[in-house]
Amino acid sequence: MAGPHPSTTDSRHTPRGRIDKRNAILEAAFAVFARDGYAKASVDAIADAAGVAKPTVYNHFGGKEGLFRQAVSTTAERATARSLAVVHGLGSDVDDLAHALREVGYRLLLCYTSEEAWALRRLLHAEISRFPDVFDTVRGSGPDQFSEALADRLARLALAGRLRLEDPVRAAEQFVALLTGPVEGRSALGTRPVSDQELRDTVAAAVETFTRAFAVPRGRLGDGPSSGQEAAL
Amino acid sequence: MAGPHPSTTDSRHTPRGRIDKRNAILEAAFAVFARDGYAKASVDAIADAAGVAKPTVYNHFGGKEGLFRQAVSTTAERATARSLAVVHGLGSDVDDLAHALREVGYRLLLCYTSEEAWALRRLLHAEISRFPDVFDTVRGSGPDQFSEALADRLARLALAGRLRLEDPVRAAEQFVALLTGPVEGRSALGTRPVSDQELRDTVAAAVETFTRAFAVPRGRLGDGPSSGQEAAL
Amino acid sequence: MAGPHPSTTDSRHTPRGRIDKRNAILEAAFAVFARDGYAKASVDAIADAAGVAKPTVYNHFGGKEGLFRQAVSTTAERATARSLAVVHGLGSDVDDLAHALREVGYRLLLCYTSEEAWALRRLLHAEISRFPDVFDTVRGSGPDQFSEALADRLARLALAGRLRLEDPVRAAEQFVALLTGPVEGRSALGTRPVSDQELRDTVAAAVETFTRAFAVPRGRLGDGPSSGQEAAL
Amino acid sequence: MAGPHPSTTDSRHTPRGRIDKRNAILEAAFAVFARDGYAKASVDAIADAAGVAKPTVYNHFGGKEGLFRQAVSTTAERATARSLAVVHGLGSDVDDLAHALREVGYRLLLCYTSEEAWALRRLLHAEISRFPDVFDTVRGSGPDQFSEALADRLARLALAGRLRLEDPVRAAEQFVALLTGPVEGRSALGTRPVSDQELRDTVAAAVETFTRAFAVPRGRLGDGPSSGQEAAL
């Protein structure tokens, strides 16, 4: 007998079909918004790209604004998850600290320079005045979590005696700034390719500066070699 | 008594009037573009804001695109000039290096966080895919000059024995990144006010990290406070 | 009692309604184009005249150009059909050849001098440089078919021994030229009325000249070929 | 002594300069109107083509309408003069009538198919509803004169016993119709080239038909009027 659950290929009137369509719309919407910007993107183009009729978009998301919010939020969450995973990979019991930071830094930079991430940032910059709430949403679910997580890891490294820092949040900000700042200009906000070597160089330089400023040297003796720095504070 | 010759404020049909009108259009255009973005900004609104008729805009700039290019370029040049002036104020014979860097950093951050600068960056981010050439123009006449100038100053400080750095360009990038990176998120891309104290704190933290990483300690005696850092190299 | 099913005059949102709207647009478009010329005709005016909204015009025809092509082609086809029907009414077994030619000629001239036909020709003349393809389309589906059909009939009359001619196509051209040429100037390209008598006179004169040049005289006896014509004068 | 009449090269403030400019404007105007049609032609383009400033056009002709009237009238007069000269070349004492008619017909057809003449007719057709008076002016000073002149010549030929016709005006109309009618379609209203051979063939066919219908045969004997025509085939 015919199973009561519809086949996955028959998308008509099935919850699965609805979800598929919803996701297709969201994906198409982000692509079109990223390509054309909010104002120039047309709901027609999005509906076409998603393979649905225009009113379907309205049924699902209420209108262009709602669609934008959802599309950006969804993409931002995905991006945040990736970055968080990288940060969580940074333990406090590493052997070679600089090496570990380079590893994490490189992976973070890969996230940061992904096509999707650039598009996301360009969209946020472009539409922040029209959609301040979207920025807040993304920020709250994204960079803030991320920043906190990174600050946590740095704090643990400080507790483990590997870093000497007062304000882990500030240090996290600076670590990220050292990583990403130089790339922003060189890649023309993501519109021009940056070689992997350039990425690695940037990471190396960032970690070099960061460790010079914050790392506790590991002498054979356990005594604090850089006590002078503490005095400098 | 008022002379019979038209006062300079009577701008009708004088060459001066033409220039005045051109500048008024450019100013209004940047304001409207910054507020609404390129696509949503209407030439009507710009003409109204500038107090001229719409065709006058077309006579002067050929169309919306040309107007955008000119408005952004002009504003960018102004902004660049300000930043350059600040950098040029950084001498190599300073007494208190950290203090000097804080001074320069603070002034740079003021430039960076001016309303105009935020608007400029938001516009560039938003429209870089539609106007890649504008980004190049602005970049060439702006940040690149600025970066070079800052790198020059840092190189001189290195020659003067005050900084220990291999790649002045990289160091300049990092200095700027440490200054501006943390502010970007805190001010929500310039849409929310940042207290002067927060600015100063950011500058202090940036300079602290920078000097820790790059400054040569200055003791009369050889007992540098941060001799540990030298060891760390 | 009124049936619950919508009457055929209720054209809203029914396929019939769509076709009605399409036809209304075409009709209005031709009228406006004919009145104002392509450049001065406004899509607004056409939409108004058709009783639809402007975007509906764009949905159906893509733009002003497409609308022009369709409107002209459609009208031309209608006009051609009328002329063809007249030509097909010219048999080769007529008793009184001159009478038959006058009959056909008069009917053709009625077609030629209809308001619609004048408007069509004026439009084609006016816009042939902007729409050479429209001229070709109309020509191919119109005058060429028409000319061929007339040439066919004349050829049959020649075979039937009623006409003496070498080149039926040329003869058809000349027959049409004799009919229409004199009317063109007298009616000021259709902008001034021509009396029915003037039409009939023109037809008579055209047929007179044509038969003098091409008709085989029909004496009871096989004698002198054109003596009858002289008598007719 | 310096001559009181300004040199022809100094066009400033001289009557000659004014006239030169006026003619330059008229020429440019006709060219642009012919190319773009009245509505699409821009005064700017005309002024540019004439090498003058826009207000100069207004000073000379009052506006676009006046300019159109003058440009078309002037060109039409030139064209009429040419055709009239051809007609005046048709004497009544010709030896070979058919030959003479072919000669005149060919020259008339050359006038008719000149680029300028096509442009003129296209313009008149296009704008007759907007400028009925222009049509009248042109018609009065052009085709009417021309038609009268041709009718005169035919009448003289009739008086000289060479043609047998009742209504010379009608005959003139028909002669022109036989000449020009077939060319109109073949050349796509002048937008496609017609070979000289085709022109000559058309002339020959027109004259053949015309003489068959109207020429008085010139046998040594007074025998059958059109027998010679049959021999001519």
Next chain:
DNA sequence: CATGAATGAGTATTCATTCAT
């Protein structure tokens, strides 16, 4: 619910025409 069709509002651009010089 998904859809084809229709619409009202809005935008960039062009152009004939007019000043003040």
Next chain:
DNA sequence: CATGAATGAATACTCATTCAT
């Protein structure tokens, strides 16, 4: 008189949104 500059009016085209099916 000829000109550079400015303008008011008009136009083709687009798009977010909504019905009726």
